[in-house]
Amino acid sequence: MLSVIFILCLLYHTYTDMKSMLLYDKVTLLLAAVGVVRAFFEHQLLEALCGAGVLLVIMLLLYFVSRGGMGEGDVKLSPALGIWLGLEQGLLCLLLAFVSGGIVGALLLLRRRGGLKQAIPFGPFLCAGAVVAYFWGIEIVTWYWRVIL
Template sequence: MWNTLIFSAIGIIFGLVLGSFYNVLIYRVPKGISLVNPKRSFCPVCNHQLAWKDNIPILSYLILGGKCRYCGSKISPIYPVIEGSTAALFLLAVFLTSNIWNMLALWILFSGGIIVTAIDLQTMMIPDFAVIMTAVGGVLWAIANGQVLLSLISAGIGFGIFLIIHFVSKQGMGFGDVEYIAALALYLVPFSLVWAILIASIAAIIFALPMLITRKANRKTRVPFGPFLALGVSIAIFIPWR
């Protein structure tokens, strides 16, 4: 039986723990740092390895006042934001679904979206592992909702459209976006894919508009599209199509 209270608690705990791990991925992967060496997290300023009490999600940041215990340097607020956002989205998934398989699929979708957003905004890169995990979640969602064929068609359409844009724009759109939309589209049917791309495009325009107005960017300036694709799909997935 679906117990909202139990799964809410599980979602919050898992979200905080996994959010802490996602911080490791977000910091280390773009820099090419091994995930196993060093095994423990470390201060990026003084390189001192952190004790367990320094790694309690959100709580450690608050207790330490947003500073490293060992050198006193400021800790980026992105760490508690990632942890809190993951927990909040995991909790939201509990209320948006009615069975454990859909919940797990949403957890994967939101997790991939958080990782892609943080990395793409910083580096204009979408990591392959985030694309793969999103695709796994999409397959799980498609099976759980009996829409495997439609999801595969959506993935093919999304991949084809974005691949054309990739070449026509002379790689103004990165190939990572092409792969990511194909993975994300597994959560959708063709009707929903149209909404997802529309929402993503509008969100990207709104994001870029202030930079265009202040002339900090021009029409040739590349905008990280991964975060907006994740947003578009996360909304479109709940737009009724039957």
């Protein structure tokens, strides 16, 4: 049941970010609160805290380096996703979001549908990366470590 709330919040964020480039704090707070409840009952609070902290630090650094190119809603969403995904799957989520967002951005530039300054909502990429990491992240991370080692 909690997974349904996770998916519904991500779908709502995707819709609002694509429509108006906004990620609402109330939805992010609901996502974080339900994630904390889930982590508590699954005895994963430390992993949730690590995921939230690391994802927040990464996104804050990107926010300040990009001088506002990254939206505050994206920064706020990242620790909520870290609560749900933990450290490894949270990092996978960010990787998937940045790669897929980069590919879409490059395709828009190639098709001349946007300039270098055109804003592209990043929330949908974060949400898609979160869904992939949530449902298949363990398998992907396991495969990755097997290939690397």
